[in-house]
Amino acid sequence: MSVASDISEGSDRGPSPRAEPAASAATLEASQNASWGESPVRSTSSEPSAAGNNEPDAHDLRAANERLLAMIQELHARNDELARANSELNSLIAATGIAALYLDRELRIRCCTPPVAGILGLEPACTGQRFADAVPHPEAANLVLDARQALRARTAVERELTGDDGRSYRVRLQPGRTGGHDAEGVALTFVETSEPERNDRGARALNAQLQAGKAFADSIIATVREPMLVLDGDLRVVTASRAFYRAFKTTPESTLQEMLYDLDGRRWDLPELRRLLEEVLPERTTIEAFEVRYASAVGERILLLNARRLRQQPGLEPLILLAFEDVTERVQARAALATSETKYRALFESIDAGFCIIEMLYDAAAKPADLRFLEVNPAFTRNNGLSDVVGKTLRGDLGVDLEQSWFDAYSSVAQTGEPIRFQQYSRAFRRWFDLNVFRVDLPALRRVAVLFTDITERKRSDRAVTRLASIVDSSDDAIVSKDLEGIVTSWNNGAEAMFGYTAAEAIGQSIASLIIPPDRQDEEDEILGRIRRGGSVDHFETVRRHKDGTRLDVSVTISPLRDRHGRVIGASKIARDIGERKRHERHRELLIQELNHRVKNTLASVQALAAQTFRGSGMRDAVANFEARLLAMSRAHDVLTRESWQGAAIREVVGDAVAAWVGKSGGRATVDGPEIRLRPAMAIALAMALHELATNAVKYGALSNKQGKVNIQWSVSDDPKPCFRLRWLEHGGPPVHAPGRRGFGSRLIEYALARDLGGTVELSFNQAGVECRIETPLEEIREADTV
Template sequence: MHGKLTPGLDFLSDGGEMGALMRAHDWSTSPLGLPERWPQSLRTVVSLMLTSKFPMFIAWGPELAFLYNDGYRPIFGAKHPHALGLPFRQVWSEIWADIEPLVKKALAGEATYHEDLHLVMERNGYPEDTWYTFSYSPVRDETGGIAGMFCACTETTQEVRSRAALKEEQDRLRELFKQAPSFMAMLSGRDHVFELVNDAYLQLVGHRRDIIGKPVREALPEVEGQGFFELLDRVYATGEPFTGSSVRVGLQRKPGSPVEERVVDLVYQPVTDREGNVRGIFAEGYDVTERVQAEKSLRESEARFRNLADHAPVMVWVTEPDAICTYLSRSWYEFTGQTPETGLGFGWLGAVHPDDRAWSAEVFRDANAKREPFRLEYRLRRADGTYRWAIDAAAPRFGSDGSFLGFVGSVLDIGDRKEVEERLRESEAAFRTVTNATPALVWVSSNDGNIVYLNERWYEFTGQRMDEAVGSGWTAAIHPDDLGRILPYWQRCRETGEIYEGEARYRRHDGEYCWHAFRAVPQTGSDGTIERWFGICVDINERKRWEEHQRLLINELNHRVKNTLAIVQAMAAQSLRQVGDGSRPELQAFQDRLFALARAHDVLTRENWEGAELREIIHEVVEPYLRQSTRHFEIEGPRLRLIPRTALAIAMAIHELATNAAKYGALSVPSGCVVIAWTLVPDATPRLVLRWQEQNGPPVAPPTRRGFGTRLIERSLAQDLGGEVRLTYDLAGVVCVMDVPLSDEGGMLEHQSSH
């Protein structure tokens, strides 16, 4: 390629590497055609471009085929040399939306110039921010028409970034100057005119002052006569800086306010030009008023501290940064028998027990090196020669500037507490021994419900490990059907403080579930809040099996009793039919009484014949009447559990009263109502007083004879239970008052909820 040129390609001869590349390029498929056939206008501009060292490119023809020189190659990056001859839109597709309007202007005959234009290019396989300064110029062919465009450009990415970094650094420095903790001011000329001040300087002299551009004597007139203006004049005249420490200055920090004294550390530094001539002064320093006041307060505080420490019940000590003890309170000397000559420095270690001396000294030295608080317990010799346990606790002291000043600590005699702790350890050991000896499962939980102790029986029974059971792991041993029931109850007990008790199934190590009765009581602290719970679980699996067997027997007995009642009912019906009409009312009354007795038996059977709730007994007896919308009952009274004999007697009495009311009384008309109410009379022998009262029924007249129902009520309550029955046939309705003693044999069982 460097031999003889093909005729017509001499315009590519001085084009460097790009000229050679163009000569070797296959132009047969290009819209531009072969170079030797290019128009002279294109040849001229290409020759100009190739011989220039400045980055340039040409976009020619309808497709704007892309031609560029050696200077442009670094801009192309990885797109070189494949972009040669390709359409402009394809070469720079990622920025085409940005430059297309500029290209159109050039093709329309308008040249454009752009400085530091931002473009996001993908010239090396990834997007990157770039900036360019360039011009787009139209290029005309031999006909005078615009055949393409010409671009001379330079990449200014580095310059733009450098300027941005410089501005950012200047802004940062300006912000640092503004926010610097020390006050700063730049003064220029012999009159010391304020050019720059930061926020700290304005805070010192007063924020409301407008001092920029003013001489210092005009901006701060109240400083006149305090020597500062003279100092500035001297620094400016001599070029020697001035440094002052704890200098007092009077400033009027608010308009119209009195002059306020402040204390400053101050430096006046001359600012010179290249020839060494002073052009201004840089003033910098710190307002140390608070520090000076604090130092004064500190001296006063130290005097108070020593007075307080000497009279404190604890032993107080102070060290310097080198760990040397410089102060021991009077109580130290009284306790140990040491004197300042024997105790200060490191002499205090002589009062520490020989077995504790080395390691306690090491703890102290390590804390002093790390400047960290420490707390340790060691034995301290008393003046009488006996040793007592003591707590030594200390914290580092720091100055206002953060410098380490040493330690201040206190020593407290805890011999009595140690004895209590020893007794507590013995008590805990005894508690563990006792709980591990019992066959029951014993546990202790914190106030949040997490288990903190389980005796050995628990682990033996459940097969859990200690790490599996503590916390809330114990719940895995509870039967899933019981867990959902007892966990909310356990939560409620912890919140209310009520005793936690009930029954649940616990899984044995072999996988079988066994019933246990559990009970736990809270232990409260001196403030009344619950600190922990103590609980026990007792195996009641055999009792549960016996109770289940008992329930089966009771159900079987109830079934047989019902069968017997059915037989009695059939025999009575048959007997009455033989002596008369089988539909006689006596037969119906007898059957109703048997039915009421059977319903009362059902209630008692559900309760294993241990007793029944009075309200439930009454509801069972009057339930046939409640089904009728015209029959109304009002039933109210406290919860009361009766033994079976009392429950059956009251059930039969209520039945007789309801039957009579349905025939003749308040239940025989739609407007009628029966009120059943009872109360407990807390005498020496508690009594149940139950009142049956009919209202809004037909007029009532006393019966001419006592019926079987009346005799049944009186016999059941008066004779069998020792109670009293008063029947009153009031015109407004029948009233029956039953007064039943609730003795151990005839009476009441307290209702208890189970969980």
């Protein structure tokens, strides 16, 4: 302090410290005249003008000259002394390395010592420049202010700054004065503050700053929602946010001062994270949105890591801020959304129901007039038959004049947002639809989605089921179902009427215990067995039991009931009361028997009558012929009776007719032809004709000797209508002589048979044997209801 002040005081009086000690006197004088020589110069200049005006004498001149010389000598001596002092001062200043700078009143640099250049970054040739312009140091502006303050207040001002050399200095700005006059300038002296003092003060300031910063940072970290860590250069945790502890279910004790990689069972020890923190971060200062899948105690979380290297004071360790953003829910939600979108897309693509999004179109009167298809699924076409509709309007483009009520319904959904579901028939589509209509998108867009199914088939089958159900209900047949154990599961009105049990009484009971008579229980077991094997029972006539014990004649048809998979789960049984039919059958049988009885008795009476009539008349042969014909007719009736007059099998008719004669001749007749069921009248006509042929053969033809044979063959051919042909051919008999006159037998064959049959009969008395050909349309002789 004292040194600096001395210098500054010395500077007041002396030349610039930078002046060369070897400067010439003239230079020094000039320099003195410029700065300090005002008074002597003034006195010098005034004296010659006074002398000139007063005209001094020689003595005075000499005396004045001597005085002048003495003054010059004294001045020289002083100058020498001053130069010496100046030189000494300069070498002293250079030796002490004092940093000092002198500014004039205008704050121009008058002079400065070399160390100042290192502190303020001054150029060597700065003298005369304005301080503010010449000094690049950041504190220059403040120093200017300080200098002005010092000049104004005429007191020293102090400031601390850090020099460009990195050291701390106290700068004292001292206004320079010349004996009670105004300050002539400002001297700046730079004194490096001592090491302990600097450290102490620096540390205090820094500490305060750090504390404030840390508190600020901590409060930020504490309040953010995201888990956050602050790591030091070794990646040890310096600070962790509360959210971090919460999110990872951990505590400060197990977190702070731990290596990041050691946290939570080394879950963060991920090669990629290591690379980012240790290699990338030092270069880039930030890492953003690094995705980590973290299998924590609370399940897998998806985290985005943001890391940032924090700027620190030089010399201090770098810090790293690590922020975690848990995006699990977001990622899951997005994935779920994508999945559900995909799922719904797939659903709409694959469902059987038609789906479309439509836009309602309105006419000028705001009445819904048409609709436009915006989107449809593949099943759309299947359900309504329309294809290639997207972007088109239903009425306008596609020309489908859907009934107005549909537009009204859709429009109401579009306007109210109330979804509707309905089933309706559309004449335009000629289909039944089941529809779900709901609004989509913004109400103003008037868009609705329609999920619809063509239920025409279902309606049809529903109707069929309803019809079937009503048939079942109204049927006189008992229609019941039972499971595979024989337990009744349904019981219709017919069953109630037939068996006397109400549905309530019957359902749940064993069918065997209800309606199967004890002697028919085996039958039920057999039926159930067959049903279980998938078989059925068709029109099986049996006996069932009424509730009152009466036995009922029934015809049952039983079919297996199957589930959707085709498994037999029970049986449906239709029982028809055939008691009435049975009685009818018995009655008819009785009538036929009675008829037969009467016919036969009548024939017997006629036989007796003839016998009585011709008794003793000598017409025995005639009576015998008559009797034979009568018996032939009777035999034909027998065949019919056996078949209950439902027609007669041709083989039986032919067989019976010839058996009476040929049977005894031991295989001498061959009978061959397809079975045909003959009408009763035809059967009798044919039998009578065959009787005549056989009688003739026995009397005169092939059967009259012991070798002859008869061959009876018939066939059916299509030419073009089915035609029946029968041939009677005798051979091996004695030579045939054609009878001179056609007897009754011939006429019966040729005339009566031909008429009865509606065909042709050709009787030939060939010498080799009698031949008879019968030909008639099959339909003439065949019983109508047979094949």
